[in-house]
Amino acid sequence: FKQSIERVSEYLRDNGIEHGCFYGGLEQKDRERALIKFRNGTYRYLLATDLAARGIDVSEIDFILHYHLPLREEEFIHRNGRTARMHNDGTAYVLHWQDEVLPEFIDIETEEKLTEAHDLEPTGWSTLFLSGGRKDKISKGDIAGFLMKKGGLSKDQVGLIELKHDCAFVAVATSIARQTIGQLDNERIKKRKIRLKRI
DSSP, rough: OOOHHHHHHHHHHTTOOEEEOOOOTTTTHHHHHHHHHHHHSSSSSSSEHHHHHHHHSSSOEEEEEEESEEEEEEEHHHHHHHHSSSOOOOEEOOOOOTTTOOOOOOOOOOOOOOOOOOOOOOOOOOEEEEEEGGTTOOOHHHHHHHIISSSSOOGGGEEEEEESOOOOOEEEEEHHHHHHHHTTTTTTTTTTOEEEEOO
């Protein structure tokens, strides 16, 4: 539920773990941006309620982690269906307390005790908002060219580009994100002056 998401999110934030949240109480813009940052690799983790998770459209999710166990088998199967899509591999993990009784429909293949936390490396990606989109006749190729030719970014420093009607979102290497904004904010793509900022 929403309250659980907020509690877990606060814990992860306090421990420096970048993540996104996805639930019905969020504004549409915030839900969309969380998904964009999850798809492009800025976020490695996305916290979602059962209801909201039905709206997650990401083709390559490596794993699902069940934090609160579902009450019905149908919900369990549906959650697991978020991973291993389109002929990809995926794994579902169930996090439970040592004495917690699992529902009959949950068949655990292997069990591992979690005793220590491991440091998590940042993803190395940041998401930039770009103030031009399809209505401005701007393409993904235009954006990639803008970043690489005018900004001097290498191919490896430019990640997924999502083009919207009136804006775009692009993943860039965190190490050059600030420099890129300083260099390219208010520059032009196809005669249109572009605003660039990190989200």
